[in-house]
Amino acid sequence: MPYSLTHLGGECSVTGSAHLLQIKSGPIILVDCGLSMGNDPSVPFSEWPVEPADIDYLFLTHAHIDHIGRVPDLIDAGFTGEILCSHPTKALLVPMLHDAMGFSNRSKDEGRRLESVIEELSWGFEYQQSFRLNKGVRFKLGRAGHILGSCFIHFTIPGEPKPCRILFSGDLGCRNSPILCDPDPPDACDLLIMESTYGDRNHEARDDRIERLETALNRALADGGKVFIPAFSLGRTQELIYEIDRILSAQGLRDTAGQGSALQQIPVFVDSPLGLEITNIYSSLSEFWDQESKSLFKEGDHPIDFKTLFAVKSYRDHQKALTIPGPSVVIAGSGMCTGGRIIDHLEAGLADAKNDVFFVGYQAKGTLGRQILKYGPRANGYAWINGEKVYINAKLYKLGGYSAHADQHELVQWVEEMPEKPGMIKLVHGEEEARSALQKVLEDRGYRL
Structure with missing residues (x-):
């Protein structure tokens, strides 16, 4: 050999x-x-x-x-x-x-x-x-x-x-x-x-993934709480921005028809300096996008940007974002909750039953994300975050089709x-x-x- x-x-x-x-x-x-x-x-x-x-x-x-x-x-x-x-x-x-x-x-x-x-x-x-x-x-x-x-x-x-x-x-x-x-x-x-x-x-079907995300967001935000989405800065963050953009574009068409839309005014925060940088790099690499994304961009609809998308750049802005009341959507790293700004959001928001956590990716053994999924459904379930016991009252979702x-x-x-x-x-x-x-x-x- x-x-x-x-x-x-x-x-x-x-x-x-x-x-x-x-x-x-x-x-x-x-x-x-x-x-x-x-x-x-x-x-x-x-x-x-x-x-x-x-x-x-x-x-x-x-x-x-x-x-x-x-x-x-x-x-x-x-x-x-x-x-x-x-x-x-x-x-x-x-x-x-x-x-x-x-x-x-x-x-x-x-x-x-x-x-x-x-x-x-x-x-x-x-x-x-x-x-x-x-x-x-x-x-x-x-x-x-x-x-x-x-x-x-x-x-x-x-x-x-x-x-x-x-x-x-x-x-x-x-x-x-x-x-x-x-x-x-x-x-x-x-x-x-x-x-x-x-x-x-085998994953859940991806054909109706955007519709399932929209349904989950409407349900989760109805009580005025926050939706936390742990997401890797590279890949998953850009996919989520893309799909929320597709949801808002479709709702905009429904607005024109007089049907209204619940998510149009709800802010979506990307609380990840790296996620923001990677999103900008993704934008600069449009020659490597698929045909659908290229077509949207050519038609004037940037596929990873929309008017209610807000960048949380500095640590001071991050501190403010922690105290902004819902309803809102927060996308932050890391995807397995092993570090990054999502930790602060979970520490501050897991105990609130109005809040929701969307898991949209694999949670490896030994990670905080795996612990939350394991113990959250139990009575008085909790996780240790920054040395503190945090009770898990927020609703947890595992959205399939996002791997x-x-x-x-x-x-x-x-x-x-x-x-x-x-x-x-x-x-x-x-x-x-x-x-x-x-x-x-x-x-x-x-x-x-």
Whole structure:
């Protein structure tokens, strides 16, 4: 075999992705270098089979922190190779890591130095074009449909009697996601390293997702309370803005017909400096949007902006936002409630029965989001926030159809789009139940795992 593969994170968990591909007589490649969250394990650099300084290339499948969060640490540990990714990921990389480093013990000068190094080392590449590394190794990026810039990576390694082909799926997204193009069909490969986050379930239908969001908002805001939506700054925040914009546009048409609309005057606060910055970057990357978003923009309807959308930029504005009475909608990070401004909103608002919390994404084990979902429905349920016991009287909703990850059906469908069955599939990036369920479905269809 002309290579060895070592999983350094994300093999049996949903966060902390890092996969080391060592090519015999060729380059050493690391695919992702993510931060582990909740109880997910993380392999120290001292236990890696190679020194960070010996890694030639770091490929990034997308700019979520659980796939890029350890890049500054990798550089501090000696990495000086090239960082390769799609053009949108290149644009998102430094802003995402700037925010993440703000929670570390690094000084501002250290942070600026690392940002400069990352900018210098990183390169953006086009989708669906083949590029050459050293020793004849080639790679090609395909659209993964997870967030803007997400990709899967197809490597071709020279060998006899024929080249070896390895494909890393990265995080695969759902079809018909706002703003994003659908995942590209994958090329044939000998080994597929495939995510399995939702390998044990299928999402609710996405066709009526906007209608379900509108119904939930109308119901939740009817009593004058607040709706808190924990959302990742990258991806989910922009999707929510897009869909609220679609709701308001449709209600505007109904207003013209004299039917009225409840949400037209209710403020929507994006209380996330990073979320606001990423939204601006998304706006600047319209060439990578899907056709629907491009068409709306061309017609004068900016798909991620509307008149009742307010930016909460400074910490002083954040403090004011905490005391503004409802009804209102607050979108804030982090998506799993592990940090960020959503913590303050939950601490201040969970005990109020007029308020509501919409969970629109995966909540990993060990996170505050998972605790709230687990204990909130119980009598006198509570969560510990900033060392204080906070009772959960707010109503909790899990809105389906909002996952940025493909479900079991979509994962299988993506694999079946390959021109031929892969020689072997290795499932990663999923809890045991998800991996086991997806493995059985794939094996039943004749795939080797």
